[in-house]
Amino acid sequence: MTSSIVSVVGAGHVGSAVANALVLRRACDRVVLFDRSAERAEGEAWDIADAVPLLAEMDITPSADYADLAGSEAVVITVGATPAPGQSRLDLLGSNAGIIASVMGELDRVCPEAVVILVSNPVDVLTRIAIEASTRPAHLILGSGTVLDGARLRQRLGELLRVEKDDVHIYVIGEHGDSSFPVWSSATVGAVRLEDCPLPGSTSLLQLKDELTTAIRRRGREIHERKGYTSYGVASAAARIVRAVVRDERRIFMVSVRPAEEYGVGDVALSLPSVIGRAGVERQLLLRLSDEEQQLLDHSARVLDEAYRSLSGSGTKA
Amino acid sequence: MTSSIVSVVGAGHVGSAVANALVLRRACDRVVLFDRSAERAEGEAWDIADAVPLLAEMDITPSADYADLAGSEAVVITVGATPAPGQSRLDLLGSNAGIIASVMGELDRVCPEAVVILVSNPVDVLTRIAIEASTRPAHLILGSGTVLDGARLRQRLGELLRVEKDDVHIYVIGEHGDSSFPVWSSATVGAVRLEDCPLPGSTSLLQLKDELTTAIRRRGREIHERKGYTSYGVASAAARIVRAVVRDERRIFMVSVRPAEEYGVGDVALSLPSVIGRAGVERQLLLRLSDEEQQLLDHSARVLDEAYRSLSGSGTKA
């Protein structure tokens, strides 16, 4: 009997959007939507369940008991406060670090072999905390990282160059936040290097890079300013990663991981190209970075490490 | 050039969930999400747009200008207040009737040939008001009605009888609300009449009918009590109807329509089996009702007519 179960922890805006995306895209056979509040889990799960007879063919059940998560192939963690407008992702850290450590403890108990995907922010520091708090191997834990940032960039570049986004190959790495950056040096359109592609109008490549880097970083904030939070986009990112795990796709995603030693950036978690499959992070691909890009990566790692260290004494670690 | 555009009016919980469902299920080629507030339309449309590079292949654009709705094949109206917990759908009528009449005026101007699908509540009275306010033919206007109620019932019955929901054929008709009812007399499982089907355990058919009728009516309220509104389910219902229009499916749905004369229930709008395609309500199927069922339908029509008449003097009509 082959039946793939995916659980979502937290039934707030993001968690319910993740569960809904899993159902509408049939990313697995069964979804368990967990929330400490049974009422909240029921409200959202039942609302989503109404879609099933009309558009989809799968099960979704609410739960307020971690035991129901047993057997999950993947668990998406969405709990924790989301940033208020103007608040940076790192500001949230204090409140969310303890929650994540405690959720990991529960998951280690009920589904020690599941791949855990963190969506809560600040996602990179929380991924690091989850890795340190959990008894499961680090390759089973990853953050949604810059998956969304890269997707936005490919979409924009594709529109500018009038080419399908799937033929635009460029990665956004580093912190999911202000220090993220596209790896322009390895960008290609099809198998043609970006610098060999004719650009539209009179834009120079330098201008283009600048504008896009800024636009991508700003997009999340623009949505925040308008709707107070983001949900649908990050839900799609999570659903896409889940599918790669459930189908053992071995597709490359920029997810938040503990970097391979070769990058020389220490013990933080940040987004780097990783092969995602049934075992979570199957392995990392080693990107060749220009000197400037390596400096940007070092900077991103420092920002994240400082945020992490600012937690000391808060009792979360230990 | 074949490119199907569907517009959603209102970017609140329901409207944004409808737009998201249209995108995740690729129900059309392009979605326009309209709201009087450009900010709100942008916040939701941009959030949803982030899904496109990851899961889907289509466009979604925000708008605060009705002119952008030109060329739509279908328009889903989601504007208007949603009921507070405990508040009945009819209580909303006063506030929403005027809004709908004015939206219909705008749509008549910019997309007079589009199929208009109302989701706002109380959906049946608002559908009647939309039909009366609009210059377009009545067959181009319909309410989402009891599509969701029937879907829930088929799902539940299928689980009880251990048969796929798509093989359970039963309709819920009348008001989308407390006076709706399943047409038990014509229910079949596959081509087997429901009364010939073995029931599980020691349940009698009468008991079963009773329990399910109550459960279905109560479900919307249970979700409301828990999350304060419903969104994902009704969004799926709207997306399902949209697909039938865009693909000219001629599939039968229980949508809110002006009843065929043969039903003898006058000028109200309520849910009855209708063939849905490119022309909206292509035609109605005439259900053979038992005497009891005809009485229930008459009752439902009376309830709706009274609600409608309670508006008199409010200036909405005329």
Next chain:
Amino acid sequence: MTSSIVSVVGAGHVGSAVANALVLRRACDRVVLFDRSAERAEGEAWDIADAVPLLAEMDITPSADYADLAGSEAVVITVGATPAPGQSRLDLLGSNAGIIASVMGELDRVCPEAVVILVSNPVDVLTRIAIEASTRPAHLILGSGTVLDGARLRQRLGELLRVEKDDVHIYVIGEHGDSSFPVWSSATVGAVRLEDCPLPGSTSLLQLKDELTTAIRRRGREIHERKGYTSYGVASAAARIVRAVVRDERRIFMVSVRPAEEYGVGDVALSLPSVIGRAGVERQLLLRLSDEEQQLLDHSARVLDEAYRSLSGSGTKA
């Protein structure tokens, strides 16, 4: 690790079309295409495999060793001669009965828990032989039967009545051949009985039934006369049944089964409404037949029993 394997026995026209349909519709995770001739299995599997990088996401592997079928959730049997133009399905019986019995022996050895779906003709007699030859329980063995006949009828009726085929509920039962018949007495369109539906033009219902019954029976022969065999249609029927098994859908299909005692037609196998899921024939639904329909069923059973008995002394049974 959840990976659903489906095997196809025989890589001729029908077998390769079945494998191709399984791949293009992603009905499972992996397809094994078996043929006694490794060359033939390779030629077809490799040709189909070329589709994978372009349209699908799954594995297909050739095999000439029954051991490779271990772990299959379903096996589709397509081996045996196909009827030459003018030759009846029953004429094939002599040559195909022995082959099927021997294939069942191999399958009992390597995948005793798989659901076996027979497509080879004459499908009803071969299904009976497979049930008798095999050590697995009868519910794990079924023939594709009149699935295609019923699909054709729903499609035609839907076109005539201008309603989506999925809203036309009518079954074709009995022998997959000249004695099959639609169960008109229980036909509905949506929840409306067929006799209550307005017909197009001046056709009477009697005329309509007559014309359609003949057209459906004749369709297979018309294709045969033109292309010498059928492949794509029956492949879709097989792929549809496979999906119901792999996803444990519990959907109702008219497949060839050993009839429930209540039908009173003895030990033959013929098509009757059956709930198909992971356990193969989960159960049968009991159709209420008119007197005339019961006579047609009795006739169909007699035709099939005589064909079966004509095998005596051929050594196939024992």
Next chain:
Amino acid sequence: MTSSIVSVVGAGHVGSAVANALVLRRACDRVVLFDRSAERAEGEAWDIADAVPLLAEMDITPSADYADLAGSEAVVITVGATPAPGQSRLDLLGSNAGIIASVMGELDRVCPEAVVILVSNPVDVLTRIAIEASTRPAHLILGSGTVLDGARLRQRLGELLRVEKDDVHIYVIGEHGDSSFPVWSSATVGAVRLEDCPLPGSTSLLQLKDELTTAIRRRGREIHERKGYTSYGVASAAARIVRAVVRDERRIFMVSVRPAEEYGVGDVALSLPSVIGRAGVERQLLLRLSDEEQQLLDHSARVLDEAYRSLSGSGTKA
């Protein structure tokens, strides 16, 4: 009313497989399967049509009258002999050149704006002949070229490197035949250049390139030797290209086109990276080739030009 029509010319093994793939993958709304023999078109179209009620939702109709192709957005040409085992693709040229020129004449008459996709072999020379014979602009004519060769290579490389094929970016260009070659110099895995990827075991990159180049070229022949022709694979390639046209995807494919001047290879048609959308070949991407690769391309062009010139005096041209 948006309804996309795609026609297939020729209802042999390849043409019927193309029509079947278009239906099973719903690449468009309606398929017209044309053959000079009405009988053959009917046999195949009716067989495929049986899939529709079970797996798909679209129309397929047979035709022996070119007038039925009016309104097509794309036309796939599959007519002409297929090579016997051992026969080279170029050997077929004599017999197929005249057929193609005459088909183009018919298409210019009934659907002058359709994108024409050639599948018949030798595909490159026939594409050149089609471009010269037709009155439509060259960007509306293309050959399936090395789409399949590249797909095979990505699949193999992906398996070897244990990465999803969609993350392997490498092109096979030139003649669809013995002189085709992968553009190794621009190969990347994700955004990592192939030479920076760790290889499995002790294989050297040089060995790997050699083995794969040979394996890819040989694959078509291996299938031919086993089944006498290829059909499913090339049908998927055609269906994939059709989808890019119908959905205006602007995806990059290696299809047979008249090369951009910058390649300096004259008037032949051969496979080069091209952006495919509603307008057929929207434009070509200019690949940066190593010296060795440019020599291989020159060689490929010479082979094709000689084959074309060998036709002189045959009356096909002029």
